[in-house]
Amino acid sequence: MDETSFPRVELDERPKLDAQELAFPKSQSGITDDDALNRHVKHSSGGVQEFWQLGYRLFNSSADTFPVPFVAGDAFDETFLRAVSPYYTLPKEPAPPLSSLTNLTPLLGLVSAIHVSSFFHLFDEAHQLQLAKSLAGLLSPLPGSMIFGAHGGLPEKGLQIGEDDQSKVGSYMFCHSPESWGELWNGQVFECGTVNVEAIWKPGIG
Template sequence: MDRIKLPLDENLWDALQIDDGPELEYLKSQTGIHDPDTLKKHIMAVQAKAYEYSPYFCIRSFSFARIRIHRLPAYPAVMSLVRERPDAIMLDLGSCCTHKLGLKLLDTYRSNLVGTDIRKVAVDGYPLQNLLASDLRREFWDLGHELFQSTPGTFPVSFLAGDVFDPSFLTLASVSTSTSASSTPSPALSNLASLTTLNGQTSILHASNFFHLFDEQKQTELAYLLAGLLSPLPGSMIFGFHVGREKKGWRRDILCSGRQMFCHSPESWIQLWESIFPKGTVRVEAVLQKQGEYHPSLLVSEGPDDGVMVWSCIRL
């Protein structure tokens, strides 16, 4: 089905309610633009360019300008882990995927299209050389530089474009049962040609607004792929959020012309991850949030069973 392309609406900026407080101060500090009106015009100019690439709802609603990763329950553990293991690699997985929905190709549907969250991680002290962003397309990453008025020189976080379901980009690997560090030196992220090199070496993997793009079979396949990337060391984790339901099944996604979206429940999501890793080697938590704290637009739905599932899978 075709994605709905509504006209841009300046009033949606006011609906975000970030005209004061920490989020606005963050945007000011990262863009270098301190006048609120000038900042708003700058963000709208980037929004218009992004909307021409693809008319995603998260672009129209300005959600790409919000930071959410620091609100996730697992985030303090992320920062604690990197203090203990300064060389820990973190991968922010966007929508490194191409998946057929009807006759159309769905490439990405993220509130973090321009790298907003990974920039927050960097600001909070994560070593830049150990951060990697990956998405299907580079255009939005480049727009992130425009939004935050940075360059690859001033913000040298590596970016790798590719399709996570393409075996030439990410080869499925067995889940490691070892609890010791790999003897293989960590690769230089700026030199990577594919994600396969990171199998078994990724300490932190963030995947938000991602899994709900696919049907149940593809979500399972994706979970196995990400599990293969994860380091066996205790504390290594995969975490994020996406649309969920109280009972797993299909829901109608109003934002994409009514296409069907498969959603796990917290119970089925926990069961999936526990079936991938050896028993007793991970702690999986998943909670369904009915409020729009993480992504208000995702709660545009057809029934009361829908919500945003906030989750983590952490190595023990």
């Protein structure tokens, strides 16, 4: 297969972040030097759509045979996903055609299954709560609707401290326990008693 037929994605381009953009990664990684942190931050802004197109070629597919729209965005950006309280009754507005979506806000209260994995533990406790509230606003109130996935965790809620083999700099990752994870969703995000939360922690997975 001719590799030149695939879209070119530059993986080694790492635009430098400014001081404001570096503040949060600094607080989470323990790396205080700007240049060192820039070497560790993978900035992804232009290659996502190219990977989607590459997937079509790899699986001999197309937008016609696999008509699943791909909508890239920032879950913390209000213009992409407006944060609202969870829905306890169905929205009056019908679901929009998925092909028309440019952000996720039109789907508020309409999504029956949301898969999120290897994601929550990338953020501190406050941002995890913010993310959970944003996702909860998407969930349909119909019985059986669910948010599911796997994330880094601990048997007891707190910081998981590790060491980067390359930088030898300590890294800190906030992790929920099964108990605190349940309390997050059943009480802080959704009204207590309105949802069922199932969570387990497995050693070696996180």
